[in-house]
Amino acid sequence: MRSSHHVQFQPVKIRDGLMNTAETQVLLEDYITQAAKELFLDVSGFLFESIENSDWFPEITAVLGIAGTCVAGSATLGTSASCLATLAAKANSDMPEDWLGELANQLVGRFKRRIVAHGVDFSLGTPTLISGERLHVLSRFSHKPAFTVHLQSDIGRVEIWLEFELHHGGELSAEPQDDGTLIEGEALLF
Amino acid sequence: MGKTVLVVDDSATVRQQVGLAVKQAGFEVVEAGDGLEGLDRLKNVVNIALVVCDINMPNMNGLEMLEQVQKEGKFTSIPIIILTTEGQPDQVARAKKAGAKAWIVKPFKAELLVAAVNKLTHPA
Numbered sequence: 001m002r003s004s005h006h007v008q009f010q011p012v013k014i015r016d017g018l019m020n021t022a023e024t025q026v027l028l029e030d031y032i033t034q035a036a037k038e039l040f041l042d043v044s045g046f047l048f049e050s051i052e053n054s055d056w057f058p059e060i061t062a063v064l065g066i067a068g069t070c071v072a073g074s075a076t077l078g079t080s081a082s083c084l085a086t087l088a089a090k091a092n093s094d095m096p097e098d099w100l101g102e103l104a105n106q107l108v109g110r111f112k113r114r115i116v117a118h119g120v121d122f123s124l125g126t127p128t129l130i131s132g133e134r135l136h137v138l139s140r141f142s143h144k145p146a147f148t149v150h151l152q153s154d155i156g157r158v159e160i161w162l163e164f165e166l167h168h169g170g171e172l173s174a175e176p177q178d179d180g181t182l183i184e185g186e187a188l189l190f
Numbered sequence: 191m192g193k194t195v196l197v198v199d200d201s202a203t204v205r206q207q208v209g210l211a212v213k214q215a216g217f218e219v220v221e222a223g224d225g226l227e228g229l230d231r232l233k234n235v236v237n238i239a240l241v242v243c244d245i246n247m248p249n250m251n252g253l254e255m256l257e258q259v260q261k262e263g264k265f266t267s268i269p270i271i272i273l274t275t276e277g278q279p280d281q282v283a284r285a286k287k288a289g290a291k292a293w294i295v296k297p298f299k300a301e302l303l304v305a306a307v308n309k310l311t312h313p314a
Binding site for chain 1 (some may be wrong): 200201202203204206207210246247248274275276277278279282286290291292293294295296297298299302303306309310
């Protein structure tokens with residue numbers, strides 16, 4: 001039994017060979033944005049659109065570590081308490097903070113599926129939740145790529161921050177390969 | 191006493207969602223927050239008919255729990271469904287080798303999960 005119910009965004013092919021830093025950055029941002037929009041649509045039915053950054057800070061943020069043989073980094077998913085309350089209600093959850101942690105887990109999971117297709121694998125940490133006023137993520141690396149994605153919907157805003165550092169010769173292949181990774185919602189009985 | 195599904199996930203919300211789905215299908219539910227707790231429940235709760243288990247959890251992840259169940263040999267007749275954000279072939283193969291009976295990638299559709307649970311707990 002193998003079944004899936006989701007329409008998925010497709011991996012992006014840039015060119016043959018390996019990606020340079022600029023292309024990598026574009027791809028990372030594209031993939032995390034795709035993954036987020038897709039996730040929120042799947043789990044809540046709400047469409048989140050990309051917006052420019054402004055003087056807005058999340059009230060609660062989930063933080064999740066990323067680690068692999070040739071990659072290290074972290075991702076955050078932050079939102080307002082009111083937006084999170086709506087998202088949690090849609091998930092039939094009476095534990096909004098827990099749901100945000102799980103959303104961060106699923107977000108990075110979707111992002112990982114796209115990155116793995118380009119030849120780089122990594123593991124996800126378990127999420128940690130932080131709440132407060134004017135939460136602001138700071139990168140340790142002034143010279144390394146880290147970026148923020150802002151999305152908005154009818155129920156509020158989310159902010160995603162991603163730091164994804166390739167090292168030890170790690171590079172993303174320009175062309176994604178389908179290695180048989182199962183997609184979201186897919187079920188396989190052995 | 192009805193059949194019981196053990197739900198192992200570090201997210202209380204996911205445990206709640208899975209629990210709701212399988213309760214509506216007539217099962218009772220017990221929960222665990224990680225693989226170590228999951229092993230403890232298997233040893234101490236009677237009538238567990240099936241396990242739904244995440245991969246990425248603190249203390250002991252789902253694959254480690256699966257492999258420990260296989261190593262101990264006592265609960266290998268209980269079918270285990272992996273429910274996770276992961277989906278790579280090598281992990282699926284590792285789970286299958288360790289005795290898992292199904293793999294579902296989150297987010298799950300309740301009817302699909304229940305169909306898998308029913309199929310695995312009511313063998314033809």
